[in-house]
Amino acid sequence: MIKFGDKLKEELRRAEPDKERLYSMAAEAKPGRSRMRKNLIAALCAVAAVLIVVGACFYTVMSTQRGVRFAYPGEQVSVNSKDYAAVANKIAGLDKYDTYWTGKYGINGGSLAEDGGNIGADAAPMAPAPGSDSQVSDGEKDYSDTNNQVNGVNEGDIVKTDGSYIYCLSRDRDGIFIFRVLEDGKLETASVTALEEESFKDKNGNSYSRRVSAMQLWNDRLAVIYSVSGSGSKILWQSSMTRTEIIVYDITDRRAPTAVSRLSQSGTMLTSRMVNGYLYVVGEMTVYSDYDKDDVYTYVPSVEYNGKNQPISTDEIVICEYARFAMYSVLTGIDLRNGQMVSSKAVLGGNSDVYASAESIYLAREVYAGAGGGVNTELMRFDLSDGVLSGAVQGSVPGRILNQFSMDEYNGYFRIVTQDIITGGNYRGNGIFILDGGLQTVGSIVDISPDERIKSVRFDGELCYFVTFRNTDPLFAVDTSVPESPNVLSKLKIPGFSVYLQTYGQDRLLGIGYEADEVSGGTTGLKLSMFDTSDKTNVKELHRLVISDTYYTSAGNEHKGVLADAQKGMVCFPCEKGYLVYSYDDADGFTKKGVIAADWGFVGYMRGLYIGDTLYVLCGRSIGVYSLENMQRLQSVELG
Numbered sequence: 001m002i003k004f005g006d007k008l009k010e011e012l013r014r015a016e017p018d019k020e021r022l023y024s025m026a027a028e029a030k031p032g033r034s035r036m037r038k039n040l041i042a043a044l045c046a047v048a049a050v051l052i053v054v055g056a057c058f059y060t061v062m063s064t065q066r067g068v069r070f071a072y073p074g075e076q077v078s079v080n081s082k083d084y085a086a087v088a089n090k091i092a093g094l095d096k097y098d099t100y101w102t103g104k105y106g107i108n109g110g111s112l113a114e115d116g117g118n119i120g121a122d123a124a125p126m127a128p129a130p131g132s133d134s135q136v137s138d139g140e141k142d143y144s145d146t147n148n149q150v151n152g153v154n155e156g157d158i159v160k161t162d163g164s165y166i167y168c169l170s171r172d173r174d175g176i177f178i179f180r181v182l183e184d185g186k187l188e189t190a191s192v193t194a195l196e197e198e199s200f201k202d203k204n205g206n207s208y209s210r211r212v213s214a215m216q217l218w219n220d221r222l223a224v225i226y227s228v229s230g231s232g233s234k235i236l237w238q239s240s241m242t243r244t245e246i247i248v249y250d251i252t253d254r255r256a257p258t259a260v261s262r263l264s265q266s267g268t269m270l271t272s273r274m275v276n277g278y279l280y281v282v283g284e285m286t287v288y289s290d291y292d293k294d295d296v297y298t299y300v301p302s303v304e305y306n307g308k309n310q311p312i313s314t315d316e317i318v319i320c321e322y323a324r325f326a327m328y329s330v331l332t333g334i335d336l337r338n339g340q341m342v343s344s345k346a347v348l349g350g351n352s353d354v355y356a357s358a359e360s361i362y363l364a365r366e367v368y369a370g371a372g373g374g375v376n377t378e379l380m381r382f383d384l385s386d387g388v389l390s391g392a393v394q395g396s397v398p399g400r401i402l403n404q405f406s407m408d409e410y411n412g413y414f415r416i417v418t419q420d421i422i423t424g425g426n427y428r429g430n431g432i433f434i435l436d437g438g439l440q441t442v443g444s445i446v447d448i449s450p451d452e453r454i455k456s457v458r459f460d461g462e463l464c465y466f467v468t469f470r471n472t473d474p475l476f477a478v479d480t481s482v483p484e485s486p487n488v489l490s491k492l493k494i495p496g497f498s499v500y501l502q503t504y505g506q507d508r509l510l511g512i513g514y515e516a517d518e519v520s521g522g523t524t525g526l527k528l529s530m531f532d533t534s535d536k537t538n539v540k541e542l543h544r545l546v547i548s549d550t551y552y553t554s555a556g557n558e559h560k561g562v563l564a565d566a567q568k569g570m571v572c573f574p575c576e577k578g579y580l581v582y583s584y585d586d587a588d589g590f591t592k593k594g595v596i597a598a599d600w601g602f603v604g605y606m607r608g609l610y611i612g613d614t615l616y617v618l619c620g621r622s623i624g625v626y627s628l629e630n631m632q633r634l635q636s637v638e639l640g
Helices: 004-015 019-028 031-059 081-092
Strands: 135-137 142-144 159-161 165-169 176-181 187-193 199-201 207-218 221-231 243-250 258-266 268-275 278-286 302-305 308-311 317-319 327-335 340-348 353-356 360-368 375-385 388-398 407-410 413-424 427-435 441-448 453-460 463-469 472-479 487-495 497-503 508-516 523-532 540-547 563-565 570-575 578-585 589-597 607-611 614-619 622-627 633-638
Touching: 081 317, 081 340, 159 207, 159 607, 165 207, 187 633, 207 268, 221 268, 243 278, 243 327, 258 278, 258 327, 258 340, 268 353, 278 360, 302 340, 327 388, 340 388, 353 407, 360 407, 375 413, 388 413, 388 427, 388 441, 413 441, 413 453, 413 463, 427 463, 441 487, 453 508, 463 497, 463 508, 487 540, 508 570, 523 589, 540 578, 540 589, 563 607, 578 614, 589 614, 589 622
Parallel strands: 317 340, 453 497
Antiparallel strands: 135 142, 142 607, 159 165, 165 176, 176 187, 199 207, 207 221, 221 243, 243 258, 258 302, 268 278, 278 327, 302 308, 327 340, 353 360, 360 375, 375 388, 407 413, 413 427, 427 441, 453 463, 463 472, 472 487, 497 508, 508 523, 523 540, 563 570, 570 578, 578 589, 607 614, 614 622, 622 633
């Protein structure tokens, strides 16, 4: 298959046979200026590094000084807009975000053009994805990891630990806190590094706001990810005013973190993944109606590294021919060892949900199939290898997904659970689809629980568990061991529903959700369920606990707030009252051990982790330190 970039370059060569020679001559004419610029950038970087080190040391004693501001935007590389003529022509025919109401994302499209992007014709077989496991051991103390969907694929979060230190981002933007864990479990402040300025202006007077989103930790590297948006009367092209920034710190000396690189990409961050020290950031960029076809930066995503901001090359842009709205997914791969950007991709068509294994990353977007046709989910897969995003394989399944847990990669196949499948007239059902390495469907079930909504999904090896709900909670267990013939093994109906599912040790499945009235379907409180999955053909609810005085949990929307570990016999999660801590065993079921209060409104920021026999709970503005044995509070550390 001919790549879009190669085909475009060939057409340009025919129209401008001397273009490459002219560019070469222009580059040769300015060697001195190039060297001066490089020397200046090197000098500025050296000065910035010194300032950051000094600032970090000073901030160890709680200085309020802010960090060195991002040079925003970086020096823009001059680009011939004719190189992007096909992209501009495509965007001209698409609806713009600010001229058409799009709902959540409002993307309507079809299959990829046969030569519309760099789509790989042959797909390599996929390796099995490891199961979820939240426990890590450093040989001395065991400690919890971020509640990742896939083992070995780390998701960004606001708190991390390596068993010896705890790293967290202050909600109130006071800094990046690094705490050393003492022998008795208490915390000692190692350093507090200033976050980037929350509000600033560029050289043209445009105003920007910056908020910290997440961080990733790998050995002696800490990557902090920010979202930046701009506003002001001097802004013409809104698409270029929203960016995702990444600062990579060297934390070899935890007392004085030093910024080693500063990178950015167009658009708002959706999520990030890290595999073996390589960080993958996924964002979304919108093109507005005031873009300028003669200025590539107003309609093509750009990436900034080494002090230069440049548009993603045409070789790395995939165009969805039937996309309706001018929106991109923007992906970059970063090597945390040296803080350098390795690769970048842009998909014109937009994607909202992301799943990643250790070998692949999948983008999913809703598309409307037309009158009476319902909704389809279009998929795109990129291969991951040492920071390089390569290939692009596309597929499609009927219906829409719930979230990232609706997708999974296993034994060379991709599995996905969807709802709102139209099978005739207004009939809406739920189903599961199994796709091969080329994202072509090889097996499916499309007639499960008609007119019910999917509330949660969890894959576990060959099994897929998912919950649908109308008035009661049917928990389905589906065997996918034969990809061509998935089979429903079990269906358990109980009151209420689970909004979050997680495997819990051997032959157990944890459900966190809500109790509901069997007649009206109205919720009456929170509910914990432990399912016995030892007999896959007859899944049973082994224990249940209804928390009748609590009515909300963020577990279904933010899974990283859940801390559930079978070896520790603990189940912890946030609710409107604070952070609930329960113990669990098969004999006694769920036993409440305590509730750690938090300020109202901070539910989504509550996180729990453990190191050895000590529990640490981040609740908005502080970290509480507790004994896992009796929940005695050992210490409370304020952030800022």
